[in-house]
Amino acid sequence: MTDAPNDNGSETKLVAAPQEQPSALMMWLGLADNSFTRQKTVKFGDPTAVNSGRLYSFITVIFLLLLWWVTTSQGWVKPIYWPSFEAVGNRLTKLYEQGFRNVALWEHVYISVYRVLTGVFFGAIVGIPLGFAMGLSSVARGLFDPIVEFMRPIPPLALIPLIILWLGIDETAKITLLFLAALFIMIIAARSGVSGVKISKVHAAYSLGASKFQVLKNVILPNALPEIFTGIRTAMGVCWGTVVAAELVAAEKGVGSMIMIAKNFLQTDTVVIGIIIIGIIGYAIEMLMRLLERWLIPWRGKG
């Protein structure tokens, strides 16, 4: 059999790859499909047949920037509604050099990020054990379930008036608000992480001689880590949105307070810069968390 021609008498010959290959640039720009998609006959409805369309993204960005440039330089839009490129550039230099209201720009950013991290940290420290208890014990579940289910649908912003009444407007008040925003997210994430354990893993551990505590530490905890991490990521996002809003209401420092105060002085350029910074930081937090997740929990979704 070996080295012999195959059944129909011809030698085995590989079909050559298709001659025409679109350039890497065309593929990167999303103007050409890769060779898998090109040979598909069903493309509409196949999610993998939709490519990045990167060229169109560039078109969108360039169009928006052009629109900005033309409308402001031609005076079609008054600077008070939307500032010109130049004004934003000048303001950014000024903010960078002198800060805003005697507080350096980086400090406004830092204080907002610091509040978020502190709130999420305490939310996790309290929420994870509570979520575990609720997932493991009927008593804990019964005790905390009404509170968790009641608080879950309430947007954290709705708590601001009460928090101000109780705690005033100092740092404690803000961190308490963020703590509450993160707490219920973390409880629910930890609880569902615990409840999601495959019973065969728990049974396997007991059959290997593990004690209850060892099952908790070596099976239930690591098994819940992906869910807990998702909780932290969600909490970070929610808290970032909440901190900006809380600073809009009452704060001396922070990106949110910066744009609110700037508004009162009709400094639209500062407002726009603030909004861009908020967007960039929110995006950076999300990206950082995804990176951390890939690094810390490589087994996610592979059980």
Add this chain to the structure above:
Amino acid sequence: MDDADHNGLSVDKVSMVFTLPGGGSVHALNNVSLDLASGELMSVLGPSGCGKTTLLNIIAGFLAPTEGGVFLNGHQVTGPAAERGMVFQQGALFEWLDVRKNISFGPRMMGKSKKEWGPKVDHLLDIVGLGDFGDKPVYQLSGGMQQRVALARCLANDPDVILMDEPLGALDALTREKMQGLVLKLWKETGKTIVLITHSVEEALFLGERLIVMAPRPGRIHREYRLPFAEQGLTISPREIKASADFVEKREEILSMIWEMEEEIMGRASA
């Protein structure tokens, strides 16, 4: 109890009745008794709903029987313990640990040092053919390799009895045949008592020194066989055994037995 000085596994008149939330009850097992001498390999076969998994869970100690009891070397089973190891179908490995940490889980939980379990785990890795995979995360392994890890993890604890719940059920046909050879080899080399639950008549016949066929509603032992094939499998090739007239005849006999049970259930359900 005449089983007090019995060396081996004994299931004594075990019945299991589940009460349904809406009233009514299900007789999952009715008066099941069997005795396994130390070192015997028994396969358990039956149509779905015959209570074979319930039986295994009772032996493992995950469920307490409504009546009767399970005894190992004379003492009664009251919960899971390291003396009775389990091999599950799939997905019972700890995916956050690498292969070596999975296999050494039992010894580590018992507070043994790496000096004690290290050489043993290396030896087990060789036996199951995963010598080069010790440091790999388990989720990078194929289904067949994962089940090899599950077997090794169970053996690392040196249990008296190994309970296997469809351990090869999720594997493709070829991998499954290869793994059957491995199970047979491990059984012979370690001399463990093994209870194997399977849906595959061929697997039950080939691996079971003893084979019980269970019947459903209520779950009970229907027939019991003593078979030569497992012993033959240590010297003759599995393919040859499975093609032999004796094997084929037994296979057809049991298949039609289970077929009839299924038909009867269908008939009762539609009546």
